[in-house]
Amino acid sequence: MEIIMKILENFEGYIILGLTISIIILLIILITTLKSLNRLENKYRKFMRGVDNKNLEELVTGYLDKIDKSGEEVEHIRKLYESLNSRLKSCLQKVSVVRYRAFEDVGSDLSFSIALLDENNDGVIITGIYGRNESTTYAKPVDRGISRYDLSEEEKQVLQDCVTRVLS
Structure with a gap:
């Protein structure tokens, strides 16, 4: 133990100088770290201040609430679209008309056939069917593009036009 004490007494000046230099280096590191931390804290405060003095958490929460509400609205619109789309399938979407002269003694193409599908x-x-002395109207149901009643050539033509019409 005495040997260690003698060695410490011989190098006492160097040890104190080394410790003083270490303390000065640590103080410089501490000061630069505090400056960096202070700058970072200022940036953080600016960032958290947000708009209209609201902090970032309130803004993010508000935007997330808006996103949730938008999701609900999209779901409502999707259901409404599906409902309208299913109802639209039963609406008239294909129409075809042909005018013709049913009788030779009638001057113009006053007779007609119209398909509504x-x-x-x-x-x-x-x-x-328009004639000189009378006019007659017929309605024939169509199921999946086929009528269970006999069709005239003109009726077959309008039915074929409607069935082959492509919906856009």
Whole structure:
């Protein structure tokens, strides 16, 4: 133990000088770290201040609430779209008309056949035959593009036009 004490007494000046230099280096590191921390804290405060003195957490929470509300609205619109789309399938979507002269002694193309069909080719063919003394109108139901009644050439033509019409 005495040997260690003698060695420490011989190098006492160097040890104190080394410790003083270490303390000065540590103080410089501490000061630069505190400056960096202070700058970072200022940036953090600016960042958290946000808009209209709201902090970032309130802003993010508000935006997340808006996103949730938008998701609910999108789901509502999707359901509404599906409902409208299913209802639209049964609406008239295909129409075809042909005018013709039913009798040779009648001057103009006053007779007609019109087909009114939905997406599934269900609907009706309406035919109006005009003659000099009388006019007659017929309605023939159509189911999946086929009528269970006999069709005239003109009625077949309008039905074929409607069935082959492509919906856009």
